[in-house]
Amino acid sequence: MIRTLLLACTVIIITIPQVDGQQADFESFDLEVDTFLNGSDGGGGFREEDLFFPNTYEDTFGSWSGWSISTDTDVTTAGFTNQYASIAGGGADGSQHYATSFVSGSTRITAVFRFAPEVLSVSNNTYAFLSMRDGDSFAKKFGGETGEDPDFFLLTIKGYRDGQLQSDSVDHYLADFRFADNSQDYIQDDWMNVDLTAIGFVDSLEFTLTSSDNGAFGMNTPAYFCIDNFSFGNLISTEEIASEVIRVFPNPSSDYVYIDLKITSVSQVIMTNSCGQVCEEIDIYNSGEKLDIRHLNNGVYFITVFTNDNKVYTHRIIKQ
Amino acid sequence: MSIITIDGQLDDIALNDQHIDLTDTLISYHTDLTDILRRESQLYIKSYGAGSSSTLSIRGGTANQTVIRWQDIPVNNPMLGLSDISLLSAGLFDQLSVSRGGGSSAYGNGAITGVLDLKNHVSRRNSLSVHTTIGSMGQKQANATLSYNNKKLSGSTKILYMKNKNNFRYRLSNGDLRNNSHAASSSKALLQTLSYAIEADKVLRYDFWIQDTYREIPPTTTQTRSEATQSDALYRHVLNYKQQMHRWQLNSSVAYFRESNAYSDPQILIDNNNVIDRIYHKTEAIISLSDTELLTLSYDLNHVTGQTEAYSNSQSISYHSLYTKLQKKWRTHTVYVGLRNEISSLGQHFASPSIDYNYSVSQSLVLSAKISREYRFPTLNELHWQPGGNLDLLPEQGWNQEVSATYHKKNSKLSLASYHRVINDWILWGLPDNTNFWAAYNLSKVRSYGIELNYNHRISIANWQIEIDGGYNHTVSKNLKSSANPRINKGDQLFYTPIHIATLNLNNSYRNWQWNIYNRYTSSTAGVISELPGYLLVSTELSYRMMLWEQSVSLSFVIENITDRSYRVIERRPMPGRNYFIHFNIRL
Numbered sequence: 055m056i057r058t059l060l061l062a063c064t065v066i067i068i069t070i071p072q073v074d075g076q077q078a079d080f081e082s083f084d085l086e087v088d089t090f091l092n093g094s095d096g097g098g099g100f101r102e103e104d105l106f107f108p109n110t111y112e113d114t115f116g117s118w119s120g121w122s123i124s125t126d127t128d129v130t131t132a133g134f135t136n137q138y139a140s141i142a143g144g145g146a147d148g149s150q151h152y153a154t155s156f157v158s159g160s161t162r163i164t165a166v167f168r169f170a171p172e173v174l175s176v177s178n179n180t181y182a183f184l185s186m187r188d189g190d191s192f193a194k195k196f197g198g199e200t201g202e203d204p205d206f207f208l209l210t211i212k213g214y215r216d217g218q219l220q221s222d223s224v225d226h227y228l229a230d231f232r233f234a235d236n237s238q239d240y241i242q243d244d245w246m247n248v249d250l251t252a253i254g255f256v257d258s259l260e261f262t263l264t265s266s267d268n269g270a271f272g273m274n275t276p277a278y279f280c281i282d283n284f285s286f287g288n289l290i291s292t293e294e295i296a297s298e299v300i301r302v303f304p305n306p307s308s309d310y311v312y313i314d315l316k317i318t319s320v321s322q323v324i325m326t327n328s329c330g331q332v333c334e335e336i337d338i339y340n341s342g343e344k345l346d347i348r349h350l351n352n353g354v355y356f357i358t359v360f361t362n363d364n365k366v367y368t369h370r371i372i373k374q
Numbered sequence: 375m376s377i378i379t380i381d382g383q384l385d386d387i388a389l390n391d392q393h394i395d396l397t398d399t400l401i402s403y404h405t406d407l408t409d410i411l412r413r414e415s416q417l418y419i420k421s422y423g424a425g426s427s428s429t430l431s432i433r434g435g436t437a438n439q440t441v442i443r444w445q446d447i448p449v450n451n452p453m454l455g456l457s458d459i460s461l462l463s464a465g466l467f468d469q470l471s472v473s474r475g476g477g478s479s480a481y482g483n484g485a486i487t488g489v490l491d492l493k494n495h496v497s498r499r500n501s502l503s504v505h506t507t508i509g510s511m512g513q514k515q516a517n518a519t520l521s522y523n524n525k526k527l528s529g530s531t532k533i534l535y536m537k538n539k540n541n542f543r544y545r546l547s548n549g550d551l552r553n554n555s556h557a558a559s560s561s562k563a564l565l566q567t568l569s570y571a572i573e574a575d576k577v578l579r580y581d582f583w584i585q586d587t588y589r590e591i592p593p594t595t596t597q598t599r600s601e602a603t604q605s606d607a608l609y610r611h612v613l614n615y616k617q618q619m620h621r622w623q624l625n626s627s628v629a630y631f632r633e634s635n636a637y638s639d640p641q642i643l644i645d646n647n648n649v650i651d652r653i654y655h656k657t658e659a660i661i662s663l664s665d666t667e668l669l670t671l672s673y674d675l676n677h678v679t680g681q682t683e684a685y686s687n688s689q690s691i692s693y694h695s696l697y698t699k700l701q702k703k704w705r706t707h708t709v710y711v712g713l714r715n716e717i718s719s720l721g722q723h724f725a726s727p728s729i730d731y732n733y734s735v736s737q738s739l740v741l742s743a744k745i746s747r748e749y750r751f752p753t754l755n756e757l758h759w760q761p762g763g764n765l766d767l768l769p770e771q772g773w774n775q776e777v778s779a780t781y782h783k784k785n786s787k788l789s790l791a792s793y794h795r796v797i798n799d800w801i802l803w804g805l806p807d808n809t810n811f812w813a814a815y816n817l818s819k820v821r822s823y824g825i826e827l828n829y830n831h832r833i834s835i836a837n838w839q840i841e842i843d844g845g846y847n848h849t850v851s852k853n854l855k856s857s858a859n860p861r862i863n864k865g866d867q868l869f870y871t872p873i874h875i876a877t878l879n880l881n882n883s884y885r886n887w888q889w890n891i892y893n894r895y896t897s898s899t900a901g902v903i904s905e906l907p908g909y910l911l912v913s914t915e916l917s918y919r920m921m922l923w924e925q926s927v928s929l930s931f932v933i934e935n936i937t938d939r940s941y942r943v944i945e946r947r948p949m950p951g952r953n954y955f956i957h958f959n960i961r962l
Contacts (some may be wrong), residue, residue: 100859110810119810133642157809189597192640199595200548259485270860270869271812272805333409 078102078284080151084124087150090124090138097332098155098324101356105284106164106368113264119158123281125370126151132184137278139180144151146175146245146282147280157263157277163284164258168215171250171259172285176209178228178242179278186229186241186275193274194267195316196231196241204232205266207241207275213256222252228279235340245282299367300359306372310344319362347373386738391648394470397519399501405780407422407462407470413892413913413916414848415472416826416875419459422947425540425559425589428460432474433793434822434851434871435881439750439770441477443613445581447654450484452678453690454723455753462492462608463585465505465517465534466565469493474748474826475793476774479728482695485796486748486770487822494581496569497521497530502962509955512539512558536561543951545940554948556600566646575618580682583610591639596947601795602639602671608632622661629654670699674716680754689758689818692719693751700856706734716749720757724749724769739782746774748797756801764815770816772797785832794823796854805859820868822851841846841881849873858904867894870944872897888917909934922960929958 082104083091091100093109094116100107108123126139136235138154155161178186187208189195196205209230213220225250227307229241229364265275300316300323313336316321325334325345335348336357347355350373359367394414408428411417413944420437429437438455442535444467450868464470467600470492479957500522506514517534540557562584570578591602612629628856636643658672674695681688694715702709710730728746735741752767776792799816806815828845851871856864866875874897881890892915897908917930931954936953 100855112761112810115811117811131643133639133644156810183597188599189594191591191594191597191600191602194594194596194600199546200550202548258438267903269901270862271902272859274903 060288067342075285075287076103078105079149079282080123080145081149082298083151085125085151087125088127090122090126092118092122092138093120094118094333095322098322098358098360101326102153102166104167106171106285106356106358108162110158110366119156119256120161121156122156124152126154126180126242131180131181132188132190133181134276135274137179138182140245140280140282141178141180141181141183141242142244146177147154149282152280153178154278154280155261157261157279158170159262161261162258163261166326168255168257169286170255171213171253172287173283174211174248174250174281174285175245176242176285177226177245177280177282178207179276179280182207182276183229183241183243183280183343192304193276194349196229196251196267197239198272203237203266204307206232206264207266209279210264211253211263212260212262213253214258214260219260220256224248224250224252228271247283265363269344299361300357300369302357302371303368304374306374307347308374309345309348311371312344313357317361318358322360324358324360326358327353347371382547384806387903388772391474392718394472396464396467396470399778401685407464408457410464411459412894412911413539413879414878416828416845417472418426418849418872418875418896419462419943420870423554423592423944424542424950425538425555426460426947429456430459431474431796431871432488433824434820434849434850434868435797436544437870438484438753439486439797440490441481441483441485441492441954442492443481444583444610444816445494445614445629446491446656447610447612448482448484448629448676449610449631451633452650452652453680453682453748453754455484455756459490460604461561461585463534463561463606465515465519465561466494466532466563466585467492467581468495474791475744476728476748476795478726478748479697479714479746480752482697482698482714482726483676483693484714484750486772486774488749489705494532494565494567495532496528496567496579498528499523501938503959504962505957505959509951510539511542511950512537513955514538527568528571529566530564531567534561534563534565537591540592540757540950542953543947544595544939544948544951550869552595552948554592554950556590557592559587560583561587577616579614579616581610581612583608591944592948595774595948596946597657599641600639601641602637602644604638605636607634608638621745622659623696624657624659626657627655628790632845646683653677663755666703668701670697670701672697679753680758683700684760685754686760686761688721688753691751691757692755693717708732712746716751718751720765722751724771725749732778738781740780740782741778742780744775748772748774748795752801756814757873759814759829761811762803764814767801767814768798768799768816769799770801785834787828787830789826789828791826792824793845794821796821800853802857802858802860802862805848805906817855817857817897818853818862819856820831820851822849824849824851826895839881839883842880843881844877846876847874849875867900869902870899870906874908886919888915888919890915890917903945906945908944909939910937911939911941913935926961928957928959931955932957 083219093111099109109117109120121139124138128136128139128145129141129143140152148229185193186196197203206227209226210230212223230237263277265273265276299317302311324332326332352373355371357369395539408419409879412419419428430440432440442450442457446576452628477489481489499847502520504518515536519532521530521542537560542554543551548621561719568580585608589604591600593600610631614627617624633650635648646859655675663669676693679688679690697714698741712728714726726747730744733741749769749771751769757765774795776793780789797820801813801814803819804815804817805812825848831842833840851868853862853866878893892913895910899906913934915932919928934953940951
């Protein structure tokens with residue numbers, strides 16, 4: 055009975071077109087301390103609240119980019135082997151879980167809804183922090199040989215709506231040595247809240263990192279940062295947008311659903327549960343075929359479509 | 375001192391081959407070949423600092439486009455394709471030869487830009503020589519050579535021990551001074567040569583080289599500290615049989631090398647161990663077809679195995695190569711026509727022809743021209759490193775053309791060489807779109823061309839002798855393709871490839887005294903982070919030789935970088951300022 059009521063509530067929430075105040079704090083992943091998820095399950099990313107955190111994992115070599123979910127607390131080990139940890143030693147506000155991004159070009163957060171980003175907690179990753187503080191065999195100690203170099207490590211956050219880059223963006227310096235007075239130079243060593251309200255309504259966020267330490271082989275500063283407690287609101291359903299790409303019926307369903315892809319430039323279709331774990335990888339050539347969902351537990355699931363031009367569309371379904 | 379000759383040896387067909395006698399007391403005090411090549415040639419040495427790794431660039435090529443050989447066996451690291459010349463201690467060898475220009479046909483895989491040959495000779499007399507050096511960077515070196523000879527058996531035993539703090543002071547960009555830290559190195563080595571004359575025309579020879587080198591890896595100029603260390607160990611055995619008959623000579627060698635390299639950095643929890651095994655065999659027949667015709671036929675097998683955690687398991691490649699060369703001489707003209715066919719166990723194969731023409735215009739003037747096809751097979755790392763190894767890589771390949779003229783008269787020698795080379799399928803580690811790791815690709819195409827000018831003149835006035843030795847290299851080596859990652863524009867000069875290198879050495883000797891001054895100018899280079907300014911280095915050396923109790927004794931005092939010039943060869947890697955050595959040598 056309680057289960058039915060919960061499901062009914064979920065359906066009601068979904069059908070409400072506008073919702074205020076959500077926060078992605080990654081605590082639902084329930085990882086043990088000093089562990090991480092880096093996409094090795096082939097899920098293509100992680101779902102948290104109504105947001106999707108894409109990840110690219112290369113199975114042959116075990117390399118990844120995009121997002122990982124971490125509970126790593128190591129703030130002392132330098133180098134690549136400590137790539138998942140936050141320099142704050144855990145999540146924001148003493149929490150356990152947070153997300154770490156390895157930025158290869160750029161990293162995105164996408165959403166089922168059009169949303170208005172509000173506040174994001176940001177910290178340096180331990181690998182990047184120690185590299186900027188002490189230098190390593192590739193990257194420089196910020197300030198350079200003499201401590202006078204005007205170095206910086208900049209996180210830029212931009213919004214996209216309907217695939218269009220929005221004009222407003224937010225810059226946050228994870229390290230800044232450009233001050234005339236060197237005593238003001240800093241490398242951020244704890245979580246800081248970044249106000250994102252200037253970005254406005256978007257359906258995805260793009261994160262890029264730039265540094266003053268660059269070479270022909272790219273940025274020398276390790277391209278990592280961490281986020282937590284991402285609050286956003288004013289959700290407006292974008293399922294209408296998604297419905298132009300994908301149609302899933304019947305919904306809700308207890309045994310089978312039909313997936314109808316309306317575009318051809320699709321690279322991957324996956325089904326994830328509410329924790330972001332991949333339940334099914336769907337053959338994109340079987341558009342229109344029925345998908346057996348009888349083995350799934352009752353609840354909310356997401357069908358996510360990745361297109362060749364790097365767009366992501368998500369449609370939720372309910373198994374009952 | 376260096377002697378530049380027109381060498382009659384069969385393999386030394388390039389006119390501008392350079393031979394350096396490493397047993398010379400004024401050469402042998404150097405800890406490794408880096409300083410010697412800087413002083414005696416215009417080759418570019420890419421050095422990470424005193425006591426740290428250094429690699430060689432000839433004619434605008436990369437380090438893995440030059441073959442380094444010991445006793446005619448390649449010693450390039452098959453995982454990287456290059457050889458760290460800082461591990462080659464000068465006191466272990468008798469002769470160093472540098473052959474510039476396309477050598478793939480004569481020397482095989484990787485000899486695109488030239489060959490550096492290290493030789494140990496069989497002693498013809500009984501002797502003992504001992505060298506000791508102390509220097510201002512905490513340098514302590516001792517090496518000794520014991521040579522012995524009888525009717526059947528002859529040999530030499532060389533031992534070397536070197537310890538170096540490398541704690542030199544260097545200047546920062548704001549003029550402040552800083553001490554190089556965590557840079558100590560030590561090396562011990564034994565090199566044994568034994569030659570047994572089975573009969574007058576049959577000789578069996580065994581060479582054994584064992585060496586252990588340990589070094590701390592110093593921090594960069596923008597790094598707080600370093601705890602990284604590197605250990606290199608090698609065991610090299612070569613067995614050679616040589617038989618001389620009426621019209622032909624047989625020369626057969628078999629070699630086994632085992633090399634290990636351990637890199638450890640406790641700060642970043644890195645502990646890498648690499649092991650390399652090499653089995654090499656070469657059989658060569660040199661047949662005199664007539665008084666003016668010589669035919670060389672040879673077969674090489676080079677089997678290499680690399681083990682590292684970055685390979686899914688150990689990886690091996692075998693290379694088989696057949697080589698034939700016909701040398702024909704008539705009057706003042708000599709033509710060499712060579713063809714090598716090399717095949718790898720991965721199925722890649724390459725044919726490398728070459729034709730070399732020498733014309734002795736007069737006794738003083740020799741002209742030469744050469745065309746050859748060059749190649750380099752991908753290294754084990756380029757094929758198998760995870761991530762990024764690429765089994766679909768093609769060999770680097772292209773054509774090389776060169777002309778040279780040598781004028782030699784009495785006490786003067788002038789040589790001028792010019793070359794042009796285009797190498798296709800140039801291998802670079804790149805990061806294409808939509809990937810998150812660097813991988814090896816045939817990304818570029820590189821055109822290299824330049825001139826090499828050398829002049830040597832000796833003057834003798836009674837007991838006073840003066841030698842002027844100068845040289846200039848103009849090297850253009852440009853990318854013909856652009857790339858986003860790494861960021862390379864079409865037309866860019868290769869990284870760490872100076873356009874101008876000039877040397878001017880002045881050697882004075884008067885009775886038992888010798889005073890030398892060495893000048894070397896290196897123009898600015900494009901680094902991967904920023905442009906590195908050009909620099910002029912000046913060194914000087916005062917030596918006194920005498921007979922003491924009928925033994926030859928010499929004492930030298932050396933000042934390197936007299937002007938205390940602050941410079942970098944690689945960004946953020948400090949180079950030593952002014953430093954001093956005292957060298958003592960005795961020959962019994």
